[in-house]
Structures are given as C-alpha cells and as structure tokens.
Amino acid sequence: MFDKLTQKISDAFRFVSGKSSITEKNIDDAVEAIKMALLEADVNLRVVRRFVNATIEEAKGEKVLRSVDPGQQFIKIVHDKMVSFLGDARQDLVLKGPDTISAILMLGLQGSGKTTSSAKMALRLKKEGRKPLLIACDLVRPAAVEQLSVLAHQIDVPVYKEEGATDSVKVYKGALDWARKNLIDTLIIDTTGRLQIDEPMMQELSRLKEVSNPDELLLVADAMTGQSAVDIAKAFDEKIGLTGVVLTKFDSDTRGGAALSLKTITGKPLKFVGVGEKPEDFEPFHPDRIAGRILGMGDVVSLVEKAQEVIDQKDAQELQKKMEKETFTLEDWLDQLRSVKKMGSLNKMLEMIPGMAGQVSEEDIDKAELQTQEAILSSMTRKERANHLMIGPSRRARVARGSGTSVAEVSRLLKKFDKMKTMMKKMSKMSKNPNTAQAMMNRMQGGFR
Template identity: 45%
Template sequence: MAFESLSEKLQNVFKNLRSKGRLTESDVKAAMKEVKRALLEADVNFKVVKTFIKAVQDRAVGQDVLNGLNPGQMVIKIVKEEMEALMGSTTTEIQLKPGNEITVILMAGLQGAGKTTTTAKIAGKYKQKGKRPLLVACDVYRPAAIKQLQVNGEKQGVPVFSMGDKMNPVDIAKASIEHAAKNGNNIVILDTAGRLHIDEDMMTELIAIKQAVDVHQTILVVDAMTGQDAVNVAKDFNEKVGVDGVIITKMDGDTRGGAALSIRSVTGKPILYIGMGEKLDDLQQFYPDRMTSRILGMGDVLTLIEKAEATVDEEKALEMQQKLRKASFTFDDFLEQMEQVKKMGGLADMLSMIPGLGNQLKGADLDDSMMDRTASIIYSMTKEERATPEIINPSRRKRIADGAGVPISEVNKLCKQFQNQKKMMKQMSGMFGGKGGKKGRFKLPF
C-alpha cells in the first residue's frame, strides 16, 4: 500500500523517542528533522511539510510535554493530531440535494487517472444506498470512452445515458437531466472528457457544462502515482473550474502517497474517497483519522471490521464457529476462509490493519500468490481427502504434489500445519465449555 516507506521511517523515529526516559528540546528538533525528511521523500508538498513541522514542534517543546510522565508518547500524539488536521480531521460525504430532487455530479480529471472507472463505482455505491443513479457519457473525444462507461455501468447495474460521439457535451448534459426526470433517476453523474494535461479547451468545456446545467457537486479524480503533480492538478482545477471534493486513485500501488497528505492543505478541498484496487469495494471512503493511524503504524481496526461485515456471511460465520469448536474444520472450510480473506483485500492488507503488526510483518512472505499456491494443493486433493485429511498417506501426497506442480515438501508442510491447527482447536475447546483448556499457539496453515 501507499505510505509503506513513510510509515516505516516514522515508526523508527518514534521508536527512538519512546526509548528516551526524558526528552530535551534538541531531541524533539532532531526527531522533527527526520520526520521532515521522511515527508519530503514521500512527495508531500514542501510548504505543507514546513507548516506541519512548525505546528508539531511548537506544541512538542512545551513544558507540559517535555516534563510529562511519557514525553515520547505525547510527541507521537501531537504528530497524529496534526497529521489528521492536515488531511481534514473529519470525514466528508458528497453532498446530495434533499428528497427526490435531482443531484447533478460532475466528474473531472486528467486522462489516465481512472476517472471513468471511478465514476461508475460512485454510481454503484449510490445504488447500494437505495438511490437511482444515471451515468452520462460526456466524453465524446477519447476512442471507446463511451463503451468503457457502458461496460462499467453494466458491472454496477446502473443505466448509462449516451448520445454518441457526434453531439456537443453541453447538449448531452442538458438532455441527460430531462431523461433522468422522465425515468425517475435522482442522481445524474456526468463523466466528462479528460486530457493528457490541463488545457484551455478542457477547462472551457467544463465551465460551459456548469453554466448550462445546475451542477451540485464537482468532483476531481487524481492519480496518486503522479505524486506532487496530483496536487498541482487539483490546485489548477479548483482555481479554474471550482472543485467540491477530490478522489485519489491508485493508492494501492507503489506510490509515495504525498498527494493524500497535501491536497486538503493546498486546495482547501476535502478528500472524499481513495481508490485501492479494481473492485467496487476497493473505492473506500476517506477517513483522515484511520489513514493517520495506518501511516503511523497504529493499525486500522474500524476499516477491518467494516470489511468483515461487508464480506462475511453471518450464517456461514456461525457454522464455521461451530466447526472450530468441534475441531471438525476441513480443507474445504479452509478454502472458503481463504476466499473471504481475498474479498477483504488480501492477507497482507488485512493484517496491516491490526495494531502492532505492521513492523512484525515486514519481510514476511504474505503475497496472495502464496494463498493461490496453497489453494492449488487443496484442489489437487479428492473430495474425500479434503473432508478427511487423516487419510492422506505418502503416496497420496506425491499424487497431490504432482497435480499441483509443487514439491512434495510443500504438501507435507501444509498437512502437518493443518493437523497441528486441528489439535490446537481441540485444546482450545475448553474455552467454549469442552474438555482440555490448554492454550495453543495459533499458526495460519499457509
């Protein structure tokens, strides 16, 4: 995820602060110098870094902090509070008109930022909330732009209004409002044309659409991978067209993430969502406090809980709980659990949200391909072997290894870890009213 390098550097700074019993003003200044370097390397805007460091330093060198019982923790608390303030402090929603009034949302952004895909995801989220969105194809220039919106709209089950690529985008926007009124759509989302860079034609067209149609919200989509350029793009769009909020895409990539820490401060506009992947659920609402916790290595338990609630079937969860209590967990159950983990964003992403695990996981082989490899071993088993792993003898293990295309040692390791886990479940059954009661050390069998 974005911020991985920044997070690691900040945690090292904090580790040094915590190790000191007392802090001097020079200790704080030395720590802030390291924080400043880490933020600049993460591509955070220089002016933003300067203001942030001054705010933290002014608060951190106060007598109450330096003479407190735990000055290191107090400084970390100040850093967390100032970072949250930097990103907006509170979570901001896209504002909608009351009742059944039609809300018009104009989506803008440069080509390649993921605007069209994000536009469809926003529509999908509103559909989930019981709204009746309409997607509008206003990009008549880019080849296949209309088709792309139609394909994405179909994925979300949202209708797309198009008049082809020969009409003026302003006329398309006006006609879409009439279409929405006739068909009972209460949210109209205009997917406008992007360019490879900001130019007058694009800005003039956006202004013309806003003059012709009562646009309630203008949302800008920027690409986190472009770093500081994303901040400059947001600033230009806001000054020339006017922006109500920003969505940052590709935050799951190998990016330094500085845009998320700079945009609010530079433009004064809130970050509404961040894109963490291709699926609808990968467009996540932006919570400044949760993002700050993840950057500072404090985890993000609330997002983890929400992901679990959204992906885990309650009946299946209860059924699995019963199996765990009786230690009747099978390889088929294990496959099901791996699928749930994937739906929640993958093992590494999930575990990184648990406080304290960030540094411990560094260097661990937690790539999802590891789960795929384990799944291929299980799929090479017969139904009987999956249901009763005890029958898997050496000759069966060789056949399974050959079928999965892995060394027999990997099959042996999986079977051994699986049996150890079942033993541990039996020992833990005492906690649920069964016999035993010895505590086992839990180990994931993949």
C-alpha cells in the first residue's frame, strides 16, 4: 500500500543520512521532501501541516544538531511522529467477559466491505476463543443476507437471519433471544448501507444502536476512497458515534492518505485492516509497525506472527530434528511450500523485511517456479517423497506427465533437493561445532580475497 510513499521518504532521508553533522538547511530540505511525499499520498492537509511543524520543532533542537549520529536521530523523530499520528498504540476491541453478551455494530456505506469485514471479525473472535453470532440486519442491499450466510458457512460461524424481514430492530431482537439460548457471547451486527449518507439510514442505525447498546461501533471504510474515508468517518461519528475504524483494501495500491489521516482528524483509532479477500486476511492495526513499514524499516514482528499462525511450533521442532538428523524428505519440502502459500502474498512478506520495501516487485518473484515445484512434488507417491533415491527414469517420466512438466524439470528439482540436504547438513554441523563454523567462515573469506 505504501510503496510510493516509502520510496519518497527514503529519498528524503538522504538529505541527512550518513552525515557526521547536519545543518538546519539539511533538515528543511528533508522535511520539505517528506511534506511533498505525504501530500502526494493524499494525506489530509491539516495532518501534513501538523506533522511538518511538529517534526521541524523537535528536529531543529540541540538534541539532533549536536547528536553523535544526527541522521539517525532525525529518522527516529520522524518515526515517533508518524506513530503518534497513526494512533500511538494498538487499540483492541473492548468487549465484555464471556459470561455476558457483547455487541459490535458494523457501520459503513454500501460497497465499503462491511459484510465481508463482519465475517472476518467473526473468524478472528472465534480463533480467540469467543462464540460469535453474525446477524443479518442489512435488509436493503440485494443479496446482502445471502452473502453473509455464505461467508458464515465458510468460517463455520452461526448466522441469524429472517426471511422477508423489513425491520432490522426486529431481526436484532430475534437474534438476541437465539443467542441467549445458544450460549453466544458476541453479536456482530451487519447493518444497512447506502451509496451515500442519508437521513433514513442514520435513523435506522440510531434505532439499532439504542436497542443493542453496542460495546463497539466500528466504521468500515474503503482505503481506496482516500480523503473521502475521513469525511465519511466524521459524518458517522457526529450522527451515530464511533469507537473505531476498520479500513478495507489495505493491500491495494492506494496511496495511504486515509490511514495516515483518520486518527488525527476524527480522533478515532484504526482498529483493524483488511489485507486480502480471504476470511483470515484481517489484521489488528499496529501504528508502530505500520510506521516502520512506511519508513522502510520493515515489520519483522508481524512476519513472525504470520508464520506462527500457519506453522505449528511442534511441527517446527520436528522439522529441526529432521534437518539435524539428515532425514528431511521431499514430503517435508512439500509441506513447507504449502505453509509459505498459507502466509499469503510473497510480495507482502518481503515488505515486512527491513530494507526490502519497494526493492522487489511482484514481477521479480518467480511464482511460476514455486507452482511448478508443488505440482512435481504432488505428482509423486508418498513412498517416492519419503525416499527420492527410488525415482529412476521411468518414475521421472510418470511424474513429469502427471505434473505437466518435463523430465528435465523433475531431474532439476531432485538435484536441487540434494543440494538443499547438503547445505542443511553443513548448517547442522555449524550449529553444533563453533570451530567448524569459524573454519567455514575463514574459507569463505579466503575465497573473496
């Protein structure tokens, strides 16, 4: 999402980076470049002015100008200001305990992704141990109830709906009775939306708010609408009252103005972001991590958390043992390929690695090669994946036919696997014997001279 902004801010840091001393002119040049980058990213003008003034005021102090490493000190100030404008710290949902029913009112205009976000929220809460119920109260948009039902089935979460209903308050009351009987602890109410804010919609939402007394009132806004998302948030907050915002299409190539403006202009925290189309593509918003991504510092913590979601710790330990005992097989390799796919876009993962944002494009990643490897491995029998040495010429020909590849590609994969096992063997020895590791480093250094 922030590729262009990250690149431009990185360029701005060149005015101050690597210098043993910097002047006020260096700071002015860097801040001016950052200002232009923010304006091009569609950040609200008031937010840009506040950001620039706050940064200049602190950066021109003695702490930076006389610092041992003024460039790094300046970058830290920009980072801290960015975090402050994004919302300081992560704001989680404020819900009651599991013995009492909590309610979340999902608000937003038609097309913002409200129904999809409701289902994503339900899945997230389910994983956290809560028992959510989706309530179909969008009785205006055609097929909204059916869409929520399909999504609920996908994530195995109950949905309450009433065929032919015309009153959302009546639907909510029926859902509340059902929830009490079925030990539900969290109600997620998908409300009606319009193409634009109007009085009938606001009146209906006010009635729903009054009867449900929600713990959270979350506006679902589309990141691609830019500054319009900020204006919509202000209008909903004035009429209904908000506790937070969910920003959808956060993985799109939008410029990022909405994310950087919402908290400062509305005073409401960004709580979650939608980062894809799948039900699990829904993440808490961490201001410090997002600031790190914008400034090209990466987001290693989110990357590790994403890996932990798809890779079981016990499985990881088993894999480590196999690598140490040299019993790693093609079956294990196939499992790893599938785990990487579950983590999502490779491009998004690279953005979380410090210094990689904007450096590698989607085109640079050879997805076809990964798909070919998976196809070849999937075309082998379990016995063949357990013992790749048994895959002779006739078996290679069969695997090639089954995977739609050539015998040469199958042979190349097996050769690659042998090299991988050799490397794992060396790494295992290095981890056990520091002297071996040092000797290997010496040989490598000798080779570079």
